[in-house]
Amino acid sequence: MTILQEISECLQKGKVKQIKALVQQALDGGEDPKAILNEGLLEGMSVIGGRFKREEIFVPDVLISARTMSMGLSVLEPKLVEVGNKAVGKIVLGTVKGDLHDIGKNLVAMMFKGAGFEVYDLGVDVDAKTFLEKAEEVGADIIGMSALLSTTMPAMKELVDLLEEKGLRDKYTVMIGGAPITDEFAKEIGADYYTPDAASAAEIGKTCVLEKSV
Amino acid sequence: MTNRENFISMMRRKGYEHVPVEFVLCPHQQKVCREQLGAEDYEAYFGMPWRRVEDLRLKDHDVEKYRKYYQKPLADGADIDLWGVGHEKSPNSMHMTYMRHPMEHMMTVEEMKDYPFPDYASADDSHQAKQVENIKEQDLIALGDMQMTIWECAWYMRSMENLFCDMVTEDGMAEFLLDKVTELSMIRALSYARAGVDVLFLGDDIGMQRTIMMSEELYCTWIKPRLKKIIDEVKKVNPQLLIFYHSCGFVEPLIPHLIEAGIDVLNPIQSECMDFERIYKKYGDRISFHGTIGTQTVMPKGTPQEVKEAVWRNLDIAGEQGGLFVAPTHMVEPEVPFENILAYVEACRTYAGKTGCKK
Numbered sequence: 265m266t267i268l269q270e271i272s273e274c275l276q277k278g279k280v281k282q283i284k285a286l287v288q289q290a291l292d293g294g295e296d297p298k299a300i301l302n303e304g305l306l307e308g309m310s311v312i313g314g315r316f317k318r319e320e321i322f323v324p325d326v327l328i329s330a331r332t333m334s335m336g337l338s339v340l341e342p343k344l345v346e347v348g349n350k351a352v353g354k355i356v357l358g359t360v361k362g363d364l365h366d367i368g369k370n371l372v373a374m375m376f377k378g379a380g381f382e383v384y385d386l387g388v389d390v391d392a393k394t395f396l397e398k399a400e401e402v403g404a405d406i407i408g409m410s411a412l413l414s415t416t417m418p419a420m421k422e423l424v425d426l427l428e429e430k431g432l433r434d435k436y437t438v439m440i441g442g443a444p445i446t447d448e449f450a451k452e453i454g455a456d457y458y459t460p461d462a463a464s465a466a467e468i469g470k471t472c473v474l475e476k477s478v
Numbered sequence: 479m480t481n482r483e484n485f486i487s488m489m490r491r492k493g494y495e496h497v498p499v500e501f502v503l504c505p506h507q508q509k510v511c512r513e514q515l516g517a518e519d520y521e522a523y524f525g526m527p528w529r530r531v532e533d534l535r536l537k538d539h540d541v542e543k544y545r546k547y548y549q550k551p552l553a554d555g556a557d558i559d560l561w562g563v564g565h566e567k568s569p570n571s572m573h574m575t576y577m578r579h580p581m582e583h584m585m586t587v588e589e590m591k592d593y594p595f596p597d598y599a600s601a602d603d604s605h606q607a608k609q610v611e612n613i614k615e616q617d618l619i620a621l622g623d624m625q626m627t628i629w630e631c632a633w634y635m636r637s638m639e640n641l642f643c644d645m646v647t648e649d650g651m652a653e654f655l656l657d658k659v660t661e662l663s664m665i666r667a668l669s670y671a672r673a674g675v676d677v678l679f680l681g682d683d684i685g686m687q688r689t690i691m692m693s694e695e696l697y698c699t700w701i702k703p704r705l706k707k708i709i710d711e712v713k714k715v716n717p718q719l720l721i722f723y724h725s726c727g728f729v730e731p732l733i734p735h736l737i738e739a740g741i742d743v744l745n746p747i748q749s750e751c752m753d754f755e756r757i758y759k760k761y762g763d764r765i766s767f768h769g770t771i772g773t774q775t776v777m778p779k780g781t782p783q784e785v786k787e788a789v790w791r792n793l794d795i796a797g798e799q800g801g802l803f804v805a806p807t808h809m810v811e812p813e814v815p816f817e818n819i820l821a822y823v824e825a826c827r828t829y830a831g832k833t834g835c836k837k
Contacts, residue, residue: 265720275516278646280643293489294571322689322692323686323691323692324645324646324677324692326694327639328642328643328646328647331639355593361570362568362571362572363571363574364568364574364576364577365573366576369639370639379538388576389568389570389571389576391570413811414774414813415572415811443686443687443774444774460687461688
């Protein structure tokens with residue numbers, strides 16, 4: 265097994281305590297930081313995402329792998345900056361105004377990080393204007409909104425309307441998710457995508473960004 | 479049948495004479511109820527079959543002692559509950575709060591051991607027996623409501639992410655915390671049972687919208703044995719006690735485990751997550767159900783007629799023997815049209831059985 269495969273395995277198994285040493289070992293051995301990221305850490309997260317989507321593993325396994333990835337990244341990130349690594353894309357995400365639930369949203373943030381995105385997490389109770397301002401500021405590709413309550417679902421439409429009003433609708437891919445959300449609802453409010461789980465969200469997000477850049 | 483006889487017979491699947499109504503209204507809907515119906519106490523107004531008995535009263539439990547556990551201070555106006563969990567408010571979110579976790583940053587079991595858990599062992603139980611007696615005298619069911627029994631209670635203190643990681647890494651922290659919460663919940667549960675409640679409502683969310691929250695293996699290792707221990711002990715005090723159990727979402731693969739743990743009634747069978755007919759066919763000979771009327775779908779979005787039809791359909795599935803305490807699956811939130819609440823009540827009151835006419 266190559267060191268990069270070892271890193272991917274280590275992440276899949278959620279071995280939080282071993283990942284730092286392994287990433288360091290790869291760097292010391294002269295591996296390209298980008299390869300450590302893409303073929304090691306992100307490859308591992310991609311396997312985890314697929315298994316999560318197929319319901320072979322569940323939230324705890326994803327959390328522990330995401331935590332392992334963060335530990336690995338803490339060693340790798342300075343090197344990635346040095347070599348000028350570029351993220352796959354940028355996403356601004358948060359839970360919509362009036363809604364304070366964030367477990368699902370946090371999971372989505374982890375999966376996007378695991379797909380190589382730069383993630384700007386605005387937290388909970390975020391209004392449409394704040395989503396847009398942050399997206400404009402960082403040059404986001406995707407805006408992701410979460411809601412757990414049927415009470416707060418209508419707040420998602422406010423952002424879509426605001427984008428229309430400002431003539432910016434085509435600039436961003438709008439993705440939505442959360443327990444009561446459906447495909448129908450996404451169509452009804454004019455969002456681009458609804459995904460039923462965090463792994464699918466990151467997968468679709470990545471596809472969108474790659475297609476856009478072609 | 480008296481109300482008590484009707485309720486117990488229905489929950490034991492031995493037939494029933496009338497369909498009781500039950501729901502929990504958010505503060506906004508309570509206000510609507512007062513304004514439109516003059517109903518100060520909506521549980522009494524709609525003739526709900528049960529009343530809650532107050533939990534043990536903690537002595538000298540000043541929750542300010544928990545404030546120092548927050549590295550990032552709690553927001554102004556936040557409440558701290560009896561377990562030390564912080565609840566931050568937002569002007570946009572009505573009755574909802576953002577939860578903060580006092581044990582989130584702990585790194586060792588020793589730190590956890592020093593945490594001032596609520597002292598239920600020396601709490602006051604003197605009010606409980608009197609309340610139970612009073613409730614039963616009114617021909618009502620006495621309910622001990624202690625949902626968020628083990629897993630959720632522990633996660634609220636530790637944060638879900640940390641507790642899951644503790645469970646996976648098996649470093650002793652999850653074991654300590656879950657044991658501690660089980661010990662305290664046991665004290666509360668036994669006190670309710672000794673006071674003579676008819677129903678003990680336990681619960682821990684273990685389902686998400688489409689999948690279970692954790693693997694069966696993890697559930698059976700960490701949560702099931704602790705739940706079973708509590709149920710076994712309270713049933714030694716009163717074998718007739720009905721154990722209601724709540725978990726949101728899709729929990730189908732875990733239902734056999736919940737049955738083995740000893741639950742009698744499963745709540746809420748979210749219609750958006752599980753098909754009640756299938757669940758009833760599969761498990762309806764062993765447990766009963768409470769809920770089934772979707773608060774993500776038919777309650778906020780359906781017409782009054784659709785609400786009624788959902789109620790009748792599910793009662794038809796359960797049939798003459800009962801086994802379904804039909805109710806909205808969750809708290810009725812502000813966006814639910816008031817006429818839909820009234821339609822639910824009317825549907826219960828006018829149900830005349832599968833072959834009977836629906837007025």
